[in-house]
Amino acid sequence: MIALPIGAAMAPLLGTIAGLLTARARLAGMLAVAGGILCLILTATTAALVMAGRPIQSAGSLVYVDGLGSFFALTIAVVILLSSLGSLSYLAVEQRHGTLSPRRVRVYFAVFGVFATGMMGSVETANLGLLFILVEAATLASVVLVPIEGRTSGLEAGWRYVVVSSMGITMALAGTLFVFYAATGLPGSPQDHLTWAFLVRHADSLDAVSLRLGFLLAVVGYGTKVGLVPMHTWLPDAHSEAPSPASAMLSGALLNVGMYAIIRFIAIANGRFGPAYASHVLLVFGFLSVLVGALFMVRRRDFKRLFAYSSVEHMGIIAIGLGFGGLLGVYGALLHALNHSIGKCLLFLTGGSVVLAYGTRRSDHIGGVLTSLPLTGATFLIGSLAILGSPPFGLFISEFTIVRAGFAATYPALVGLFLLLLVVIFLGFFRTTSGMTLGPAEPRVTSPYVGRLERWTAHAPVLLGLGAILLLGLWVPGWLNDLLLRSVALVR
Amino acid sequence: MEHLSLASPAGIVLSLDAVLILLLALACLGSKLFDRYLTYYGLQSMLLAVAAGTAAYVEREPALWVLAGLTLVLKGVAIPEAARRLLVRRLQLKRDVVTIVGPSTSLILGAILAGFAYLVIGPQHLAQGLISASIIPISTAVILIGALAMVLRRHMVAQLLGWLIMENGVFLGGITLTASFPFIVEAGIFFDVVACFLIMLAMTTGLAESLVALSDRGRREPT
Numbered sequence: 001m002i003a004l005p006i007g008a009a010m011a012p013l014l015g016t017i018a019g020l021l022t023a024r025a026r027l028a029g030m031l032a033v034a035g036g037i038l039c040l041i042l043t044a045t046t047a048a049l050v051m052a053g054r055p056i057q058s059a060g061s062l063v064y065v066d067g068l069g070s071f072f073a074l075t076i077a078v079v080i081l082l083s084s085l086g087s088l089s090y091l092a093v094e095q096r097h098g099t100l101s102p103r104r105v106r107v108y109f110a111v112f113g114v115f116a117t118g119m120m121g122s123v124e125t126a127n128l129g130l131l132f133i134l135v136e137a138a139t140l141a142s143v144v145l146v147p148i149e150g151r152t153s154g155l156e157a158g159w160r161y162v163v164v165s166s167m168g169i170t171m172a173l174a175g176t177l178f179v180f181y182a183a184t185g186l187p188g189s190p191q192d193h194l195t196w197a198f199l200v201r202h203a204d205s206l207d208a209v210s211l212r213l214g215f216l217l218a219v220v221g222y223g224t225k226v227g228l229v230p231m232h233t234w235l236p237d238a239h240s241e242a243p244s245p246a247s248a249m250l251s252g253a254l255l256n257v258g259m260y261a262i263i264r265f266i267a268i269a270n271g272r273f274g275p276a277y278a279s280h281v282l283l284v285f286g287f288l289s290v291l292v293g294a295l296f297m298v299r300r301r302d303f304k305r306l307f308a309y310s311s312v313e314h315m316g317i318i319a320i321g322l323g324f325g326g327l328l329g330v331y332g333a334l335l336h337a338l339n340h341s342i343g344k345c346l347l348f349l350t351g352g353s354v355v356l357a358y359g360t361r362r363s364d365h366i367g368g369v370l371t372s373l374p375l376t377g378a379t380f381l382i383g384s385l386a387i388l389g390s391p392p393f394g395l396f397i398s399e400f401t402i403v404r405a406g407f408a409a410t411y412p413a414l415v416g417l418f419l420l421l422l423v424v425i426f427l428g429f430f431r432t433t434s435g436m437t438l439g440p441a442e443p444r445v446t447s448p449y450v451g452r453l454e455r456w457t458a459h460a461p462v463l464l465g466l467g468a469i470l471l472l473g474l475w476v477p478g479w480l481n482d483l484l485l486r487s488v489a490l491v492r
Numbered sequence: 493m494e495h496l497s498l499a500s501p502a503g504i505v506l507s508l509d510a511v512l513i514l515l516l517a518l519a520c521l522g523s524k525l526f527d528r529y530l531t532y533y534g535l536q537s538m539l540l541a542v543a544a545g546t547a548a549y550v551e552r553e554p555a556l557w558v559l560a561g562l563t564l565v566l567k568g569v570a571i572p573e574a575a576r577r578l579l580v581r582r583l584q585l586k587r588d589v590v591t592i593v594g595p596s597t598s599l600i601l602g603a604i605l606a607g608f609a610y611l612v613i614g615p616q617h618l619a620q621g622l623i624s625a626s627i628i629p630i631s632t633a634v635i636l637i638g639a640l641a642m643v644l645r646r647h648m649v650a651q652l653l654g655w656l657i658m659e660n661g662v663f664l665g666g667i668t669l670t671a672s673f674p675f676i677v678e679a680g681i682f683f684d685v686v687a688c689f690l691i692m693l694a695m696t697t698g699l700a701e702s703l704v705a706l707s708d709r710g711r712r713e714p715t
Contacts, residue, residue, distance in 0.1 A: 127674075127677065129673070129674065129677030129678075129680070129681070130676075130677060130680065132677075132681065133677065133680035133681060133684055136681075136684040136688070137684060137687075140684070140687055140688055140691055143691055143695075144691065147695070147698070152699070155695060155698050155699045156699065158695055159648060159692075159695050159696075159699060162688070162691060162692055162695065163642065163648075163651050163652075163655065163692075166655055166688050166692075167639060167642060167655060167658065170635070170655070170658045170659055170662055171635075173662050173666075173681065174632075174635060174661075174662050174665065177662065177665055177666050177673075180673065181624075190673060190674060191674050194673070194674060194677065209614075213612070213613075
């Protein structure tokens with residue numbers, strides 16, 4: 001049984017092998033896509049088994065997949081597949097234009113696989129230490145992707161990313177140690193004291209002082225990975241400088257992994273202190289993030305930075321959902337995590353086509369995408385409406401659920417503030433993206449993709465993603481609903 | 493280790509060791525010469541190896557001896573030496589001038605943070621007479637001082653050193669208090685640290701070679 005989740009986590013390593021074998025972006029990309037497909041199939045099978053029975057676990061719980069784990073594994077696997085499709089076309093174009101040397105293409109695919117494997121692994125373990133190691137490994141791999149296009153600004157962004165996130169992750173390690181220390185004196189082996197499944201079961205006999213400190217350090221530490229304000233400073237740089245498919249992975253998957261880690265610590269803290277304690281911490285971070293995201297989204301010229309600030313905002317919304325708590329709040333937060341990863345992933349991928357075609361990320365230098373590149377322009381416009389939470393897309397449903405949770409938790413003033421900020425964000429964001437897509441066509445701009453393979457792999461992930469969030473906005477399938485409900489039960 | 497008494501010989505060694513580690517962190521904060529940062533960091537890591545060795549002796553745990561050896565060789569010798577050859581000598585770094593405040597102010601801030609660590613942890617609430625009451629506040633103080641160094645210094649190499657000091661602070665707490673921490677996890681964390689150091693090293697060199705000002709202070713955010 002445990003071969004399934006391990007296989008799912010290892011499948012993206014096909015891309016790594018491809019990177020080691022060949023420097024041709026098309027070939028390496030195809031292997032990476034095969035890895036992504038295999039990963040998604042194995043993850044879905046694992047999820048089905050988990051839903052049918054009990055959590056899949058190995059001795060010592062080093063491998064442990066429950067409802068929440070397989071839910072996050074699914075969101076990550078979807079993003080991995082979409083981004084590896086996008087990587088194929090994006091890197092093929094960059095290689096043809098000479099932006100990327102063959103060596104850099106190799107490095108890209110090799111590291112891409114390790115990055116994906118690290119993320120998949122971190123949601124499939126119950127050991128807090130191993131969780132830390134895998135998150136750190138995924139982060140380090142992603143750091144390599146940020147400056148890969150060879151710009152000095154990329155190196156600077158990468159440096160800021162590695163410094164701030166290692167600082168944060170060190171705090172998370174200190175938090176993990178304090179939580180471990182809080183379990184001193186409980187029955188069970190030291191290995192058990194580092195296993196959240198065990199800690200949640202014995203939460204009421206944990207030492208309160210150490211646990212409180214450990215929880216706060218972990219929220220701040222993994223919060224740095226998530227990009228919660230004020231630990232978000234690295235995020236806009238790193239997400240805008242990375243090649244677009246890597247940005248999609250960073251925004252769509254890695255942020256969720258950080259959120260997943262926080263959710264596990266919330267489950268432990270809730271068991272000891274009741275839901276109010278963690279809820280207040282998350283509401284503070286969540287509102288700060290939405291507020292800062294909103295302020296920085298007004299009049300942003302670099303559209304990838306705009307997307308990055310939007311990620312800060314959406315992570316804030318998830319934190320607010322978790323903070324409102326209750327069935328509705330946690331359900332909404334998890335659904336939002338899924339919707340946001342698909343939405344942001346497709347937006348970065350379609351944005352990647354725009355960058356390739358126009359050769360710039362400055363929104364005031366881009367105009368008429370809808371006329372010059374009809375398909376890209378349409379998906380860009382619809383994708384930005386979707387990410388802003390307009391009906392009938394999935395993000396509308398999840399944000400609506402979170403708003404309802406706010407009323408149910410009797411925080412009407414906070415809900416009012418939340419809605420106000422969403423309006424500001426809508427205006428700021430849509431002003432930029434509509435300005436880019438509408439208007440007269442630019443004659444010099446043509447599609448950057450050559451040949452059927454490149455065109456297909458560039459547009460397919462975007463259309464698939466749009467279809468998925470449209471579907472999620474109209475209907476939450478029964479199995480997903482069950483998976484979400486089971487996950488919510490693990491957190492509350 | 494969790495039940496090691498403060499008055500036992502091992503307890504005395506560990507407490508002394510921890511105090512010296514704290515002092516070296518402060519020394520790093522008060523210094524301005526890159527070469528000296530590295531010397532202090534190397535010494536601090538060797539003391540960390542002593543702490544790991546003491547823990548290994550008390551617990552009679554062979555895995556911890558391995559960890560003590562790795563700490564000594566990698567953190568005590570290899571990392572400072574690599575940084576000295578590849579960064580300090582090659583880039584001809586001498587004095588760290590891009591700091592927000594001078595060394596004396598930094599030292600005062602560091603001392604305040606050390607006091608703050610005692611205030612937050614409140615050793616008087618921890619079990620009396622045990623090693624934890626002396627180690628937890630010290631390792632927290634070392635973490636905070638490392639973070640302070642990262643915030644106050646704008647030079648990349650200095651930030652790197654600040655992070656390494658932070659990491660030492662975490663390890664001090666980790667090794668001594670939770671000697672029963674599963675070895676596979678300790679080892680994994682250790683190699684993450686080494687990998688992170690290597691990436692930071694490569695990026696520092698890359699940035700220096702692309703002739704950017706090494707300080708990121710003057711850097712303006714593109715809008």
